[in-house]
Amino acid sequence: MTRPSEDDAAPPLTPPLSTYLDQARHQRKLAPRTLQIYEDGLRRLQHYAGADGVDLLRLSIQQARRWAGRLHRDAGLAPRSVALELSVWRGLYRWLGKQSRVELNPFDGLRAPKAGKPLPKALSVDDAVQLADHHDDKAHPAIEARDACIVELLYGCGLRISELTGLDLHVTKASAGWLDVAAGEAQVLGKGSKRRSVPLGGKALQALQAWLALRPQLAAADEPALFVGRRGARLQAPQVRLALKQRALAAGMPAHVHPHMLRHSFASHLLQSSGDLRAVQELLGHAHITTTQVYTQLDFQHLAKIYDAAHPRAKKK
Template identity: 45%
Template structure:
């Protein structure tokens, strides 16, 4: 028989474990803390005083309240995932007899296909407006996003130690602290070399030097990267809003289209689950369907026939 344990104490120990043992990012820890606090806040004081007293209906009531507040299904799913992970920890650490969140599911959400540019748009986008240092840097960022399928956070935190020019490889640590190596394409490598020659710290480059910096040698912020990429796309008359994740989606869909190797795409993207990567098969099918409709002589109905 386990002694009563306050939810606040159980939550604090979970966050400490997630930070020190699992070494999760500050961003993930913030979401965990916020989601668990949201759940605990709607409990009666007597229930909040003992985590062993919590039942499925407590979680279900909370999830319904989130829905009534207008939270999107994806947001509710994330809230539930945070609390589910917390209860799993409590079962191992404090002998919680069951996971009250195990049977609670978020409302179904429509599956949105990621937006990707076609090859012509990519070629149109990846042209520097000028030979200036900032335009050279922006092109190198865009080339690396598309060539390697990097996440925004991976590009923003990139240091020289992670780039192997000789082997044409970049090493990044993505979600879940998972490290992967990705080949750098020839065009992207040339763009990167050109930028490094103009790097503000070119005379004193260290392993810890950020790859993409301001003119003062400070690492670019994620927001600055997004803004500069969109500026590059607008200058090159791309008719859609271009963001780093669109470059990643384009990388994945074009690679799958040319290779058909879903497992390879999974590894290069750093997905832990193949089901996450499978969404790109839908993009690939969309491309095939458009090609069929445009090229096949019997794709369109003949006039006057049903």
């Protein structure tokens, strides 16, 4: 959390703020970092009270709301830092209330502004193709074929990792998902136990055929799972993450690659090419279109970069 700029002179805290901080230090034995957050918050509260001529023991709800707004607007604190500061102020007034020094806690019910939801990270088209085309000649042929197929299904079909690991070779009563190679489809079980059909592209089908030809080298005789580990049993999510991480490093990817990043890349690249948000929603298995709309922001970022790089009006003098 950024320290208040008005605290450069570090004026001493006055009671009851100094007493509350001492209580937190000696009785609650808070960690040094937590104590610093408390002190920063109390100093800012003292500054606001002094600047506005307000007695902290008679602070109104309206004044408390104005100060809470200043944290974000004037002090420039991020939503998480605002939430920490308000927590310190609420704690102070809760403590004062227990001592019957205030009649109400003016910060009860005040919440920090919601932090913006970070956009999912996606690979560029070139990086995604580079990862998909990577071949490790030193790897065990079956492992290499399996991992190549995993990349094709994650990036080429937009599968979740649970949908990928749940795939069986053939449908059974216990199957969460299965392949229909003849139809060029995979039947997967997504969130909320909703089943959907996912088309398999040409590259994915080629990778599947290559993996299926070598799968008997690893799989136990009665193992129904499409993807198996070195011991012949169904591949689990942590194993997929590790295999993908190692493959991405070997392929020279610029950032840590995880399975969901390939799903994001699938959606983003498909939307860039087609512009069909509803189709992307259906392929991803999103229950609500608002979940899919985040990829329109990724698409806009892609277009903005092209504009900045190419348009004469965007070039800086």
